[in-house]
Amino acid sequence: MRDTWRVTSATERPRTPAPRPRPRLIATDLDGTLLRDDKTVSPRTVAALAAAEEAGIEVFFVTGRPARWMEVVSEHVHGHGLAICANGAAVVDLHASGELIHVRDLPRADALEVVRTLRAAVPGATFAVELTTGIHYEPEYPPFFLDPGASIGAAEKLLDPEFADAPVLKLLTHHPEMRPDDFLTLARQAAGGLASFTRSSPTALLEISGRGVSKASTLALCCEQRGIGPEEVVAFGDMPNDIEMLTWAGASYAMGNAHPDALAAASGCTVGNNEDGVAVVIEEILAGV
Incomplete structure (x- = not known):
């Protein structure tokens, strides 16, 4: 069982269950x-x-x-x-x-299957594709203002090697109405065997990596x-x-x-x-x- 503790003030010291050696x-x-x-x-x-x-x-x-x-x-x-x-x-x-x-990388075949699965399981989901060379996204996906040079198109096109053959780092998917944690749970249930799903945004934006990544x-x-x-x-x-x-x-x-x-x-x-x-x-x- 892991010990847990909590700090509530910038002047309060983190409490540790026992002295630890200095980390590396x-x-x-x-x-x-x-x-x-x-x-x-x-x-x-x-x-x-x-x-x-x-x-x-x-x-x-x-x-x-x-x-x-x-x-x-x-x-x-x-x-x-x-x-x-x-x-x-x-x-x-x-x-x-x-x-x-x-x-x-996230294999393209797996990424395409995730897109197909989530389109059917979660209507309204839109996608972006993060390559080693930059990000590209679908027309309805919230735009990345830090990436004004991104290409716009359907995820299936963006994942086509003829569009760009750079490795896929991750797939992103956004839903305009679902609660973030609900979206994550549903996506994992539908396609969790194909890739690794997580989230870090306060919005319903999921990040999808290769299995085990x-x-x-x-x-x-x-x-x-x-x-x-x-x-x-x-x-x-x-x-x-x-x-x-x-x-x-x-x-x-x-x-x-x-x-x-x-x-x-x-x-x-x-x-x-x-x-x-x-x-x-x-x-x-x-x-x-």
Whole structure:
């Protein structure tokens, strides 16, 4: 049974069930976790990340964002410069302008079957296709204003290799009326055997990766390459797409603003993202508290 605890104030310290050895790696989500709501990284958090790496602790950014949206933290990268993007579908080098180091793609045949299945099971669902080269989406899909060059077309066309033969990182689907968690449950019931389904948006927007691909599974691969076990990892997150990572890590913290399922999955809880919850825990780790 995992011990759980909760922090409700920026001045209140995270409580741990027992002293732990200093971790070798910190894995943190970005939106709703490391980033404040205005998408900035606070000076306190910048200092905490730098201090962790100076103490020999690697820091991995682990996010649902594509590599091209990592400018929010690029200037805060220190020694290693690696990040896990697209919910585990890509490992990127932030020192090399988002160069892809490793890709775990969603096979096109599986993506097409997911589209066909969800069109039948959930009328009104629309789709977007995230390739290694950028995102493209259907006419009714909410537009990505950060990607003005995206092509518009039916998902079946966007998944046709003749349109673009770049690897598919993930498929996204949106529903204009369903509740987000209800949409996730229904989609998993209909097509969960074809791919991995999760969500990180406050709207009914689902993110679909290859079978077995998640933040946790890719983080585990990266840690294995470094000889780091899960018991040597501290993870931070706030949404359902963080659940596997929060469960896998030896110590994990959900943010005070986290989704209830993320809170349930984590072994601890810190204050919210606007109160520098990640920095609060890192400072305690480095102080040996």
